[in-house]
Amino acid sequence: MQIEVGQISCKVEGGAMGCRRKQGRKGSFTQRKTGKLIGIVTRQPHSSSGDHPLSTEDQKMNNTLSNTSIKCVRDTSVTAVIFPCLYSILFVVALILNSLAAWIFFSIPSSSTFVVFLKNVVVADLLMTLTIPLRVLSDAGVGHWQLRAFHCRYSAVLFYITMYISILLLGLISLDRYLKIVRPPGKCALQRVRVGQALSAAVWVVMLSLALPNVILSDQQPRVSGGKLKCTSMKSKAGLLWHEGFNYFCQVVFWGTLALMVVCYTFISKKVYESYKASKSKSQAVSRRTKAKVFVVVGVFFICFAPFHFARVPYTLTQTGSMVSHCQAQNALYIAKETTLWLSATNVCLDPLIYVFLCKVFSKRLAAAICCKPLYKGAMESHTATSTQMEMSQIAQSNRMSYSTMEK
């Protein structure tokens, strides 16, 4: 493939590429009229086309041209193999775990805000799981470019939205656990089931509406450079601006939620520690187990999502051209973003751990389902309905109960 832009002409052969000035130089390519500009290629780090080296002057010009993301051909030689495999494994595991979680949760009545938030997390995780097959095909480069365009415009957007909905819901879950310790039941509006349902609905509506422009403004004729379509190449100027702005908003959502979680769980662990001191518990093992459970949410949250949010900002800046970088750096950032995004996606498999560790009703139902033991619906419902009031009144009297508050 030969691409010509102004005085620069680039040739791509078997993944290797070389660029040079078209006129006034020995051995330059013949100038040809190309139709539409489909992309500008820059020299790859390990290009085998050593027979057309670039002079310093040409390299300078070439680097200037590759200042914006669209001009840099994406190196997908590694990502097109590794990520489809990793995402396929994730899809199978996530589908099994979340289908089971959904089946159990939807037989549990929404009698507390905690259960309401968890149910919403299951729905978000299931939706995210369902977008994975398209990501696999798109990353593997299988199918026509329209498939990748569909992924960029709809499926990837849904993938990100469900990720941030899960993040916000995990933040609400931490707040809910915290309130359960500090506030008597029913005193705080946030502890009412109706309020929990309204909050969950608000999270969905706000995230879906704010991400809608990412879909609407991805309406440009896609430019396929080097066979791989970049999602940002389908965006108008306004679309790129929204993409960048919304990504900053999502950064605020993540780091804000993390800060909220750290505050809530620090307070919770302090209470748990005090409760053990007061009850003079001799059981060190139980104490350690409880602390581990308390931090499971924050731990899972941080490990899954923090690396992606570190990598995302510089990557987004290269996508919109706000940050000047070499093609090689852009490709490195793309790989970093894809790797950390996969790590974030593993959250769909780790969330069920939270259900098992922190939701007693869920773990009881799960155990019953696995052991095929019949469960008396009435008994389960009465446990769910009364545990909040029981726990809270007992916390007021005895610190020992703050442990069971964690576990409900």
Ligand SMILES: Nc1ncnc2c1ncn2[C@@H]1O[C@H](COP(=O)(O)OP(=O)(O)O)[C@@H](O)[C@H]1O
């Ligand atoms: N946080 C987000 N929320 C919603 N949509 C997003 C978010 N980040 C990116 N998107 C959208 O998802 C699609 C893929 O984006 P991205 O992963 O950055 O592209 P690429 O796969 O080319 O690296 C784009 O349409 C983009 O606007």
